[in-house]
Amino acid sequence: MNHWIAAPIILPALVAPFIILAARYHIGIQRVFSVVSVLALIAVAAGLAWQSADGTITLYQMGDWAAPFGIVLVGDQLSTMMVLLTAVLALFVLLYAIGSGWDGRGRHFHALFQFQLMGIMGAFLTGDLFNLFVFFEVLLIASYGLMIHAGGNARLRAGVQYVLFNLIGSTLFLFALGSIYAETGTLNMADLANRVALIGPHETVGIRVAAVLLLLVFAIKAAVVPLHFWLPSSYAEAPAPVAALFAIMTKVGAYAIIRVYTMIFPPELAVTAGLHDLWLLPAALVSLAIGMIGVLAARKLDRLVAFSVIGSMGMVMVSISLFTPAGMAAALYYIVHSTLAGAMLFLIADLVRTGRANLDLTPQPPVAGNALTAALFFTGAIAMAGLPPLSGFLGKLLVLDAARDSDLVVWIWVTVLGASLVSIVGFARAGSILFWKAHAVDATDQTNMMPRPAALSYVAVSGLIALLAAHTVFAGQVHGYTTTMAARLFAPAPYIATVLDTPGKLSDLRGDH
Amino acid sequence: MELLVASAIGILTSGGGYLVLRLRTFPVILGISLLTYAVNVFLFASGRLTTGAPPILRDGVTTYSDPLPQALVLTAIVISFGMTAVVVMIGLGAFLGSDDDHVDDQPDSENDQPEGTP
Numbered sequence: 001m002n003h004w005i006a007a008p009i010i011l012p013a014l015v016a017p018f019i020i021l022a023a024r025y026h027i028g029i030q031r032v033f034s035v036v037s038v039l040a041l042i043a044v045a046a047g048l049a050w051q052s053a054d055g056t057i058t059l060y061q062m063g064d065w066a067a068p069f070g071i072v073l074v075g076d077q078l079s080t081m082m083v084l085l086t087a088v089l090a091l092f093v094l095l096y097a098i099g100s101g102w103d104g105r106g107r108h109f110h111a112l113f114q115f116q117l118m119g120i121m122g123a124f125l126t127g128d129l130f131n132l133f134v135f136f137e138v139l140l141i142a143s144y145g146l147m148i149h150a151g152g153n154a155r156l157r158a159g160v161q162y163v164l165f166n167l168i169g170s171t172l173f174l175f176a177l178g179s180i181y182a183e184t185g186t187l188n189m190a191d192l193a194n195r196v197a198l199i200g201p202h203e204t205v206g207i208r209v210a211a212v213l214l215l216l217v218f219a220i221k222a223a224v225v226p227l228h229f230w231l232p233s234s235y236a237e238a239p240a241p242v243a244a245l246f247a248i249m250t251k252v253g254a255y256a257i258i259r260v261y262t263m264i265f266p267p268e269l270a271v272t273a274g275l276h277d278l279w280l281l282p283a284a285l286v287s288l289a290i291g292m293i294g295v296l297a298a299r300k301l302d303r304l305v306a307f308s309v310i311g312s313m314g315m316v317m318v319s320i321s322l323f324t325p326a327g328m329a330a331a332l333y334y335i336v337h338s339t340l341a342g343a344m345l346f347l348i349a350d351l352v353r354t355g356r357a358n359l360d361l362t363p364q365p366p367v368a369g370n371a372l373t374a375a376l377f378f379t380g381a382i383a384m385a386g387l388p389p390l391s392g393f394l395g396k397l398l399v400l401d402a403a404r405d406s407d408l409v410v411w412i413w414v415t416v417l418g419a420s421l422v423s424i425v426g427f428a429r430a431g432s433i434l435f436w437k438a439h440a441v442d443a444t445d446q447t448n449m450m451p452r453p454a455a456l457s458y459v460a461v462s463g464l465i466a467l468l469a470a471h472t473v474f475a476g477q478v479h480g481y482t483t484t485m486a487a488r489l490f491a492p493a494p495y496i497a498t499v500l501d502t503p504g505k506l507s508d509l510r511g512d513h
Numbered sequence: 514m515e516l517l518v519a520s521a522i523g524i525l526t527s528g529g530g531y532l533v534l535r536l537r538t539f540p541v542i543l544g545i546s547l548l549t550y551a552v553n554v555f556l557f558a559s560g561r562l563t564t565g566a567p568p569i570l571r572d573g574v575t576t577y578s579d580p581l582p583q584a585l586v587l588t589a590i591v592i593s594f595g596m597t598a599v600v601v602m603i604g605l606g607a608f609l610g611s612d613d614d615h616v617d618d619q620p621d622s623e624n625d626q627p628e629g630t631p
Binding site: 130134137140141144148151153156157159160161163164167168170171174175177178179181182185233 | 533538541542545548549552555556558559560561579581582585588589592593595596597599600603604606607610611616617618
């Protein structure tokens with residue numbers, strides 16, 4: 001059995017307690033271990049992604065018990081791509097946290113960071129719905145600590161909202177799991193896919209309730225309107241590197257929706273017809289509109305970025321909720337773009353904050369390192385608003401093209417294009433107030449004393465820009481990759497067969513497997 | 514027994530739902546606790562209600578109770594207990610720091626200035 005698939009979970013799970021127990025008072029050692037761990041994660045994740053690129057599905061049976069009786073980790077093309085994306089994002093976020101000194105402003109940043117990575121990786125790799133719940137809780141409890149890192153009243157209050165909202169989400173998740181177990185008697189995803197297909201047309205009440213509850217839970221994570229209320233405050237008040245890492249957390253929700261609603265409840269399934277295939281798309285369109293209107297209406301830069309994340313999640317969800325291979329391929333391309341662009345904008349907002357009294361969008365004296373920060377903001381805004389030449393533009397084109405056959409094609413085109421226009425105006429307004437009107441304000445002595453952001457911070461942000469540029473230049477290859485991935489997602493038979501037909505240690509005794 | 518368990522879940526859920534919609538931290542946390550109690554009983558019932566049946570294989574026994582929901586409930590209890598402790602600590606910190614335990618965003622003076630005022 002190939003043990004590497006467990007490494008993305010085991011490695012951070014070992015590094016985090018080591019940092020707490022052995023390197024508690026030495027921020028230098030903590031930084032070294034954290035960076036080395038993330039570099040190792042990238043190497044492992046790249047290996048796994050390369051391994052699964054040809055459609056190989058890697059199965060890892062915990063304790064060598066065969067599914068569905070044991071818990072399994074499954075690495076297919078989608079999981080490994082998300083794992084690689086998380087690891088790469090984590091490296092740049094970590095570099096920024098070290099460069100800007102955020103990791104030293106509270107305690108246990110690096111340990112919580114590693115636990116957070118463990119939860120995210122586990123959520124991507126698990127093949128069991130209850131295990132998905134457990135990894136959600138692992139990543140959430142680490143995120144509660146990270147969210148209130150460095151303290152402060154505003155942050156604590158936003159943290160309370162964030163924790164309460166997510167606790168309610170977790171409770172809903174348990175209700176959904178209970179209903180699914182009561183209806184089918186299993187929680188293994190591959191086994192569920194088989195058993196849900198066997199449910200007769202007259203016994204659908206329980207499974208329909210379960211499907212909707214589960215969709216609500218994942219929609220909370222993915223911040224789909226009207227379940228997005230937790231996001232603006234908590235992302236705006238969280239420390240910048242943490243908010244940047246949280247850019248992948250909304251994608252965990254999107255990933256779970258893709259996984260569950262292509263394999264367990266596929267769109268052609270009669271039992272759940274008329275639920276997510278009808279209602280997810282309008283909700284996603286509203287998210288896109290609300291997010292981009294929020295960009296225009298925001299009075300602070302951090303809230304502006306938070307709303308742009310809601311908008312770009314709306315775009316991802318529009319593309320997912322088409323439930324066609326072309327739509328899914330576009331969504332997967334856009335997920336990578338949206339994660340990198342959202343994280344970059346949060347980091348840039350922090351670069352701006354370094355030299356200003358606050359992030360209000362009011363004319364204030366120029367910040368230290370104004371020209372470079374302004375150029376970075378310009379690039380980030382282009383990426384997020386989806387203007388050429390960066391990958392946001394290509395992603396949007398793919399989404400529009402995939403929507404051509406949808407019944408709601410007019411609505412989709414109007415909303416996507418209108419939201420883009422609104423977000424361009426919003427970003428342009430914010431940029432001109434922050435960077436151009438600043439020169440009309442007389443600088444006081446105090447602002448001249450403001451420190452410049454550290455060089456390493458700029459390196460981290462530039463690294464994310466370089467990744468976005470690569471995502472644009474190699475768009476053809478990446479889109480080809482996501483197209484094969486989408487085709488495999490809609491034909492899950494090899495996945496199910498791999499999970500259920502691999503024998504475990506007592507399989508031959510039972511004989512009927 | 515079915516009626517008793519079902520109505521217990523229903524009453525706990527509705528009470529929890531009401532309290533979660535309150536504006537202050539303490540009732541909301543109580544509401545979430547009630548909801549987690551409800552979900553624990555619900556998970557327990559998802560393996561069907563049986564009395565006096567063994568959960569593991571034995572000779573000469575035909576009815577079994579499902580052992581898996583008990584393991585699920587145990588996990589859920591541990592997690593919800595830990596999470597409630599965390600939210601109590603964070604809520605207490607926020608209350609002691611700002612002397613206010615509302616869970617909603619307070620309209621503060623900075624955000625409510627009309628456009629254009631300095």
